[in-house]
Amino acid sequence: MVEVSKVSKKYGHKLVVEDVSVQVQKGKITSFIGPNGAGKSTLLSMVSRLIKRDTGEVFIDGTEISAWKSNDLAKRISILKQANHLSVRLTIKDLVRFGRFPYSQGKLSKEDERYVEEAIHYMELEDMQDKYLDQLSGGQQQRAFIAMVIAQNTDYVLLDEPLNNLDMKHSVQIMKVLRRLVDELGKTVVIVIHDINFASCYSDFIVALKDGKIIKEGPVQDIITPAVLKDIYEMDIEIQEINGNRICIYF
Incomplete structure (x- = not known):
């Protein structure tokens, strides 16, 4: 609570x-x-x-x-803020991997990769996971950041x-994804x-x-x-x- x-x-x-x-x-x-x-x-x-x-x-x-x-x-606890600005060029998959940092400290295990894949699948981003964030629409970027939060598994x-x-x-x-998470x-x-x-x-x-x-x-x-x-x-x-x-x- x-x-x-x-x-x-x-x-x-x-x-x-x-x-x-x-x-x-x-x-x-x-x-x-x-x-x-x-x-x-x-x-x-x-x-x-x-x-x-x-x-x-x-x-x-x-x-x-x-x-x-x-x-x-x-x-x-994981949090997604309103404004998310990154100074480095990342793909969707790289971004979602950041969600595992509290566990992996940058050295992802097979379990970490499984959480990453599941989060990408949850957000229906498989077909664009290797695209860079600056190639995406605002909505696609938002879905990628939410996938990162899901991968954090808090x-x-x-x-x-x-x-x-x-x-x-x-x-x-x-909203359906959030309902499923609960x-x-x-x-x-x-x-x-x-x-x-x-x-x-x-x-x-x-x-x-x-x-x-x-x-x-x-x-x-x-x-x-x-x-x-x-x-x-x-x-x-x-x-x-x-x-x-x-x-x-x-x-």
């Missing part, structure tokens, strides 16, 4: 995350939703220790995150807007996501943030309601149920 207790973060005079406490249950997909500037990405980065907290504590399976050795933490997978640059087909593919492999997935219909259809639990604070959290049926969504987004959103999923009509 990930436990966040009274965490805050300030940039200059602006309080971006204010006194946030939340628990992320194991073996579930938890989505962070909310308008721009709500503090979603900052909170995710503090959970993964990418940025420092000003106050508060974060526990991973009962151990405060500051007590984890970096290599041990990298075997427990208990907790944190993704900051993983559907960026993806068309409809590949957005659905990514349902088949027992992973715990936390995503920052803007598309509330994807959050509605694929999440087990939703945490809604606004102005740096959690304003509502709970299972999908408690969050995807006109009243709650109006509180979050300040607009009227109609809800229709289709095939058991709550779909938001806001166009």
